[in-house]
Amino acid sequence: MHRQRCAILAACRGLCAFSPALSAAGTVTVGAGLTVLILLVTAASVYLPLAAYRHWTGAWRKAALAPLLILLLWVVLVLAHRAVDPSAHPRWPLELFVLAMAMMVYMVAALTIKSILDKSRR
Numbered sequence: 001m002h003r004q005r006c007a008i009l010a011a012c013r014g015l016c017a018f019s020p021a022l023s024a025a026g027t028v029t030v031g032a033g034l035t036v037l038i039l040l041v042t043a044a045s046v047y048l049p050l051a052a053y054r055h056w057t058g059a060w061r062k063a064a065l066a067p068l069l070i071l072l073l074w075v076v077l078v079l080a081h082r083a084v085d086p087s088a089h090p091r092w093p094l095e096l097f098v099l100a101m102a103m104m105v106y107m108v109a110a111l112t113i114k115s116i117l118d119k120s121r122r
Contacts, residue, residue, distance in 0.1 A: 038097045045100035046071065048107045056114070063110050067103040074099055 045067075052064035078095070081088040089095065 035093050038093045038100070042096055042100040045103040045107075049103065052107065052111070060110070060114055064107070067106050071099060071103065 049064045049067050053061055053068075056064055074095075078089050078092055082092075
C-alpha cells in the first residue's frame, strides 16, 4: 500500500512541470488531482472513437475518426503556440478537458444516431 501511494505521489509530482495548477515547490495539491482526472477523462474520450473506428465501416468509420483529428490538430496548435510564447495557453488542462467532453458528446450522438439507423434498417 505504501509503495502504491509513493508511486502515485511521484507521478503527481512529475506533472508539476506540465500543469500551472501545481505549486512550484512540487507539493501535491488539489490541482494535481484535477490534472490527473483531466488526463484520465481525455484518455477515455480518445478510447471511444478508437474503438468505434475499429468496429464501424464506411462513413461511420470516418465519423469516428473526426474527433481524433480535431484533438491532434489542437495538440499541435497548443505546442506551436507554446513554442513561440511559453505563456500561451496557461490553462491547457482545462482546454483539454473541454475538448474531451465535446468529443464524448459527439461520440454519444454518433452512437445513438447509428443505433437508431441500424434498427430502422432491420
